[in-house]
Amino acid sequence: MASETQIHHEPNRKKFWSLKDFxxxxxxxxxxxxxxxxxxxxxxxxxxxxxIIFKEQIEKHGMHHQLKREMEIQTNLRHQNVLRLxxxxxxxxxxxxxxxxxxxxxxxxxxxxxxxxxxxxxxxxILSLAQALAYCHEKxxxxxxxxxxxxxxxxxxxxxIADFGWSVQSSSKRHTMCGTLDYLAPExxxxxxxxxxxxxxxxxxxxxxxxxxxxxxxxETQRDTFKRIVKVDLCYPPIPHVSAEAKxxxxxxxxxxxxxxxxxxxxxxxxxxxxNADPSGICxx
Ligand code: AMP
Numbered sequence: 001m002a003s004e005t006q007i008h009h010e011p012n013r014k015k016f017w018s019l020k021d022f023x024x025x026x027x028x029x030x031x032x033x034x035x036x037x038x039x040x041x042x043x044x045x046x047x048x049x050x051x052i053i054f055k056e057q058i059e060k061h062g063m064h065h066q067l068k069r070e071m072e073i074q075t076n077l078r079h080q081n082v083l084r085l086x087x088x089x090x091x092x093x094x095x096x097x098x099x100x101x102x103x104x105x106x107x108x109x110x111x112x113x114x115x116x117x118x119x120x121x122x123x124x125x126i127l128s129l130a131q132a133l134a135y136c137h138e139k140x141x142x143x144x145x146x147x148x149x150x151x152x153x154x155x156x157x158x159x160x161i162a163d164f165g166w167s168v169q170s171s172s173k174r175h176t177m178c179g180t181l182d183y184l185a186p187e188x189x190x191x192x193x194x195x196x197x198x199x200x201x202x203x204x205x206x207x208x209x210x211x212x213x214x215x216x217x218x219x220e221t222q223r224d225t226f227k228r229i230v231k232v233d234l235c236y237p238p239i240p241h242v243s244a245e246a247k248x249x250x251x252x253x254x255x256x257x258x259x260x261x262x263x264x265x266x267x268x269x270x271x272x273x274x275x276n277a278d279p280s281g282i283c284x285x
Contacts, residue, residue, distance in 0.1 A: 017089040017098065022050060028105070033057045034094075038101065048086065051097040058095070070163075071097065073141055081132035081281060083152060083162040102160050104153030111148055115213045119246060122210035123276035124283045125151075126249075127268055128159040129203055131281075134264040136161075137196045146202045147183050148209070157283035181225055182215040186256050189226050197258035203267065204253025211242045216254065232256050245272035 025038035034053040040046060058064055074085035084100035104110070107125070111117065117125070129146070136142070150163040185201035187194040208216040216235075217228040227233075234254055236247050249272045252262040267273060 017087055017096070019089075019091070019096065022048075024050065033061075033063070036099075047101050049099040049101045051099055053095045053097070055090070055093055055095060067095070077136065077139065077141070079132050079135045081128045081159055081161060082136070083160040099162075100154075100160065102152035102162070103155035104157060106149060107151040107153055107159065108148035110153065111210065111213065116241075117210045119211070119241070119243060119272075119276045120278070121283050122207060122246070123273050124278045124281060125159050125210060126203060126207050127273050127277035127279070128281040129161070129206065130264045130267040130273075132159075132161050133196075133199050133203070134268075137199070137264070142196045142199060145183075146199060146206065148206070153283075158281045159283075181222060182218060184226075184229060185258065186230050186232070187258055189229050194258070197261055200253055200261040200264065200267075201255075201258070204250050204261075207246070207250050207253065211246055212237060212239065216250075230256075243272065245270075245275065248272065 021042055022039045023042055025040070028036040028038055028049055030036070031051070034051060034057070036049050036051045039048055039050040041048065053067070058067055071085060071088055074083070075087070078084070083102060086098040086100070088095060088097050090096065129151075133146075145163065146161065150161065152160045152162045154160055183202050183205050185194060185198040188198060205215055205217075217225050217233065219225040219228055232254055234251070236242065236250075249262070249267070249270050252270075253267070255261045262270070
């Protein structure tokens with residue numbers, strides 16, 4: 001569609017967008033509540049992803065407030081590793097979200113394709129995530145649903161956190177049970193109050209999954225996964241491409257006592273990150 005140079009200008013700030021302002025391209029994917037299309041703003045030719053959500057679906061699932069919250073949170077976040085939401089508009093039946101286009105698609109797809117990532121790639125993604133989460137925490141935003149499916153890759157290989165559907169803007173401890181099974185922290189499994197420390201646990205899970213190709217507490221049944229999480233039943237298969245430093249970082253994040261998990265700042269300074277991560281966040285395979 002557009003050339004590289006055209007995507008350096010954001011769509012003009014405009015109060016009221018409508019479908020007429022966009023040229024719609026190929027479908028990019030299908031989510032729980034609608035479809036995502038490649039699109040460009042007609043005037044500036046700026047390339048975006050247009051997410052179309054059907055109001056009926058949102059109302060049927062009582063998601064109105066959650067979507068509104070997701071939109072408000074995401075519009076206010078500005079970080080190179082957080083997917084931008086430039087704006088939104090609606091017609092009678094649909095809501096349209098104007099999103100930053102992530103050319104590389106889902107990180108999950110890439111992980112499944114290659115089986116596992118190299119230490120360099122994994123460390124670069126973990127550093128990007130730690131920096132993005134530190135920024136979100138500063139703004140009192142807890143994501144709560146960080147998992148490979150919610151991580152996208154842009155045209156330069158930079159990781160972008162997308163889908164703020166489960167995030168909350170709060171500085172106090174939360175009680176709601178949410179998130180995807182394998183990524184749940186023990187305090188969430190046990191239905192205890194939890195705070196931003198859950199994101200640090202998730203970074204440990206992701207780091208493991210990036211390197212080994214599977215999440216650490218995977219089991220046959222949901223109950224068994226829960227049991228393994230609560231016990232922190234962690235084992236490292238003897239795979240030569242995973243270094244002792246990587247395991248050290250994982251072990252300092254997958255800690256049951258949430259107050260003892262490594263801080264996001266300390267993650268960025270961990271020897272394995274320093275040795276392997278590309279500080280630009282750009283990952284070329
Ligand atoms: P979602 O409804 O957010 O789960 O999106 C459905 C699928 O569309 C995702 O799994 C991605 O493959 C794709 N997608 C969503 N947002 C974007 C985006 N901003 N850029 C590129 N692809 C996207």
